[in-house]
Amino acid sequence: MTEAIEYDVVVLGAGPVGENVADRVRAAGLSAAIVESELVGGECSYWACMPSKALLRPVIARAEARRVPGLSPSVQGPLDVPAVLAHRDEYTSHWKDDGQVAWLESTGTVLHRGHGRLDGEKRVTVTDPEGGVQVLTARHAVAVCTGTSAIVPDLPGLAGAKPWTSREATSSRSVPDRLVVVGGGVVGVEMATAYQGFGSDVTLLVRGDGLLPRMEPFVGELVADSLTEAGASVRTGVSAASVERDGGSGPVTVVLDNGERIEADEILFATGRAPRTSDIGLDTVGLKAGWLTVDDSCRVEGSDWLYAVGDVNHRALLTHQGKYQARIAGAAIGARAQGVPLLESDRWGAHAATADHAAVPQVVFTEPEAASVGLSLKEAEQAGHRVRAVDYEIGNVAGASLYAEGYRGRARMIVDLDSEILRGVTFVGPGVGELLHSATVAVAGEVPISRLWHAVPSYPTISEVWLRLLEAYRDA
Known part of the structure; x- marks a missing residue:
């Protein structure tokens, strides 16, 4: 039997949310361990927020500069794409997490590398890359901060076509001549903006009536107009029915639901996110895989020790909002551990993530x-x-x-x-x-x-x- 290592709090997932939960419980005087199977820093640091904005900034800056008298003639040429990609690589730390690990260790949090899985109440098993197993137990709380992954639809031919998701789009080493983007949400419009700016011939396929459907209707209209003026083809009210690509290499052909065929070099599916909860042992504590429902302190409903913070609770799938939840959850865990009554009656107090309902901010970095x-x-x-x-x-x-x-x-x-x-x-x-x-x-x-x-x-x-x-x- 493997001897269990005991901590006050165990955190599953060392993305920005998990890092902040660990930091806040450490600030409250509790010991903390964090479990991560990939890179410390998570999706935001390596495949989402940071690389995508590094790609988008030159595109947006050039577009704005072209509308400034006296400057416009100097910025009519193409972008230096290799320089943009190199800048992106710097902002992802070349997909190495040494700096993030150093910060985490500076907080006094113990990092366990491997796949973390619940194994009953307040108990987590960690399987490391070599197959070794450690058992961690929590005196007070376990926080699930495992985030989400991209959804790829089950379309005929898609599996063999090697489609891009957001990860491939933000980490690509080259720019395809032709790119089809499926999805009119944030990832779809941002990546369409970036690759159109890099010189790709972009076709954006949107199943609904417009872009960015969760914002006011006029937002999507202006963004669509701008993409069209830049040279992209924005197609609304259409869906991909199947995808063809011989041997997983060469051109990809997208067959639309109306029978039309579009050929491209790569296809990006930006069609939503799913929680990473399918293999973290939720069944061992009587829960099903999927989104986890929580109260305003981010404690899972029906539990007095399990927390779900960030994307996995489906309240607001944004890095800054997840970090906000982490501060709330960390404060609540610390207070409960010390027997301090929570300020539950104060909807804007230290222990309630009220902004999730009333004041969620978001910026979409399009042009x-x-x-x-x-x-x-x-x-x-x-x-x-x-x-x-x-x-x-x-x-x-x-x-x-x-x-x-x-x-x-x-x-x-x-x-x-x-x-x-x-x-x-x-x-x-x-x-x-x-x-x-x-x-x-x-x-x-x-x-x-x-x-x-x-x-x-x-x-x-x-x-x-x-x-x-x-x-x-x-x-x-």
């Missing part, structure tokens, strides 16, 4: 950028709030016209007519990602409209759109 926080108009109405949408064309703001000639963008705030606070804010346009935190503070802080009048935007900045929105609400 133009899209940014939103809180509820869309449709979501607010479905939640039963009595609201009004207030819109303004960002290009009419002096700061926007200085930012780029022909600036196109739109802002919307969703005002609760009963409480006169903001339920949500959406921006689309060049550079709007940097506007979002002000909106996040307003929504999370439930700042009254009357007080927002006293938050004076600097002139001439794009932030002056806030004043224009308030005026439009007043004059409606």
